[in-house]
Amino acid sequence: xxxxxxxxxxxxxxxxxxxxxxxxxxxxxxxxxxxxxxxxxxxxxxxxxxxxxxxxxxxxxxxxxxxxxxxxxxxxxxxxxxxxxxxxxxxxxxxxxxxxxxxxxxxxxxxxxxxxxxxxxxxxxxxxxxxxxxxxxxxxxxxxxxxxxxxxxxxxxxxxxxxxxxxxxxxxxxxxxxxxxxxxxxxxxxxxxxxxxxxxxxxxxxxxxxxxxxxxxxxxxxxxxxxxxxxxxxxxxxxxxxxxxxxxxxxxxxxx
Numbered sequence: 001x002x003x004x005x006x007x008x009x010x011x012x013x014x015x016x017x018x019x020x021x022x023x024x025x026x027x028x029x030x031x032x033x034x035x036x037x038x039x040x041x042x043x044x045x046x047x048x049x050x051x052x053x054x055x056x057x058x059x060x061x062x063x064x065x066x067x068x069x070x071x072x073x074x075x076x077x078x079x080x081x082x083x084x085x086x087x088x089x090x091x092x093x094x095x096x097x098x099x100x101x102x103x104x105x106x107x108x109x110x111x112x113x114x115x116x117x118x119x120x121x122x123x124x125x126x127x128x129x130x131x132x133x134x135x136x137x138x139x140x141x142x143x144x145x146x147x148x149x150x151x152x153x154x155x156x157x158x159x160x161x162x163x164x165x166x167x168x169x170x171x172x173x174x175x176x177x178x179x180x181x182x183x184x185x186x187x188x189x190x191x192x193x194x195x196x197x198x199x200x201x202x203x204x205x206x207x208x209x210x211x212x213x214x215x216x217x218x219x220x221x222x223x224x225x226x227x228x229x230x231x232x233x234x235x236x237x238x239x240x241x242x243x244x245x246x247x248x249x250x251x252x253x254x255x256x
Contacts, residue, residue, distance in 0.1 A: 007031075008048035008052075009044035009045050015059070018052050019056070019112060021048070022056065025045065025049045026104070028156045030210075032208070033177060033206050034177070037235075057105055060109075064087060064090075066103050068091055082143070087111075090104065103181055117170070118171060121170045122170055124163060129163075129167070129229050132229070136160065140156055140157050140160055143155075156231065156235070159232065159234040159235055163231040166217045167217065167229060169217060171213065172213055172214040173213065174210065174213060176209055178203055180205050181202070182202075183200045185199060185201070186201050
C-alpha cells in the first residue's frame with residue numbers, strides 16, 4: 001500500500017488510513033452537488049483519490065477471487081472450521097443471485113463503512129453510558145447471565161443499544177442529492193431565507209441536502225427528557241415480535 005500511494009498527495013501507511021482519506025474526500029464532493037469538477041480538473045488530491053480507490057478495489061477483488069477459487073484460506077487460527085466471514089457468505093449466495101463484480105464491490109464497501117465504524121461507535125458509547133449508570137449496567141448484566149443459562153432473549157440489553165443510538169447515532173448526519181425538485185413550508189418562519197419564495201422553500205433537482213439525525217433524536221418535542229439515558233423508553237418496542245420500531249416513542253403511549 002505504501003508503495004502504491006508513493007508520490008501521491010496522501011500519506012497512507014495502511015488501509016485504515018486510506019479508507020479515512022477516501023471517505024473524507026467523498027464527503028467533500030457531496031457539497032458540490034451535480035458540479036463534478038474533479039472529472040475535468042485532476043488536482044493532486046483527485047489523483048490520490050483515484051489511485052487509492054483503485055488500490056482498495058483491487059484488494060477487494062483479490063479477496064473475493066481467493067474465496068471463489070478456494071486457493072486461500074479465509075480462516076484465522078483458533079476459529080472453528082465452520083466459521084465463514086461475510087465475504088465468504090456473499091460468494092456462496094452469488095451462485096443463486098448472480099452478483100456482478102460491481103455488486104460484490106459495493107457489498108464489500110458497505111461492510112467497511114456501514115458495518116465497521118458504526119458498530120464500533122455503538123459499542124464504545126454504550127459501554128461508556130453503562131459505566132456512568134451502574135444501576136442500568138447491573139440490570140443488563142443480570143439479564144445477560146440469566147439469558148446465558150436459559151438461552152432466552154435479552155430485551156433490556158437491546159433497549160440499552162437503541163437508547164445509545166438515539167443519544168449518539170453512529171451516523172449523525174446524512175446527505176443526499178435531490179433527483180427531482182421539491183417545495184415545502186419551513187417549520188421555522190425565518191428558516192432558509194435564500195431559498196424561500198412566497199413562504200415556500202424551493203429545492204432544485206441536483207442540489208445537495210443534509211439532515212441531522214442527532215438533532216432529531218434530541219428534539220424535546222419528540223422525546224421526554226431527551227438528554228437523559230433511559231433505556232426503558234424502548235422497552236415496549238424491544239419486546240415486539242414484528243421488529244417494528246417507530247421514530248420516537250412519545251411521552252405517553254402514542255408512537256411517532
